[in-house]
Amino acid sequence: MKxxxxxxxxxxxxxxxxxxxxxxxGASDDNTSEEQTDQSSQDESGETAEESGGEGxxxxxxxxxxxxxxxxxxxxxxxxxxxxxxxxxxxxxxLTEVGSKYDAAKIVDIIKNGxxxxxxxxxxxxxxxxxxxxxxxxxx
Numbered sequence: 001m002k003x004x005x006x007x008x009x010x011x012x013x014x015x016x017x018x019x020x021x022x023x024x025x026g027a028s029d030d031n032t033s034e035e036q037t038d039q040s041s042q043d044e045s046g047e048t049a050e051e052s053g054g055e056g057x058x059x060x061x062x063x064x065x066x067x068x069x070x071x072x073x074x075x076x077x078x079x080x081x082x083x084x085x086x087x088x089x090x091x092x093x094x095l096t097e098v099g100s101k102y103d104a105a106k107i108v109d110i111i112k113n114g115x116x117x118x119x120x121x122x123x124x125x126x127x128x129x130x131x132x133x134x135x136x137x138x139x140x
Contacts, residue, residue, distance in 0.1 A: 071135030107133035
């Protein structure tokens with residue numbers, strides 16, 4: 001009987017340990033994600049195209065807006081279910097400041113190969129992974 005109770009307790013501990021972590025990050029980043037959404041809208045309207053100047057806008061402000069829209073679409077289709085619709089986190093961690101931790105190349109690597117609890121995202125094409133990574137790398 002003691003072995004059964006110990007086994008159940010240990011199993012419950014493992015399950016809870018695997019599901020925990022990072023809950024406080026999303027709460028403090030809500031305002032930041034709203035500001036970044038506003039900045040993305042400004043990028044699309046061309047008002048701050050010079051400020052965006054990231055890797056996605058090599059061919060001019062029009063291409064940067066298209067890449068932002070494409071990246072947001074890929075994110076919504078492939079990433080938002082775990083990382084939240086506004087980058088604020090959910091099952092996965094918040095991505096509002098992921099650009100301050102990783103560059104675009106590392107983000108592509110994480111998307112394609114997984115990291116920690118995140119599995120590899122084989123359904124995401126190399127091109128879409130690069131598009132999203134370039135966009136996420138600007139999130140600081």
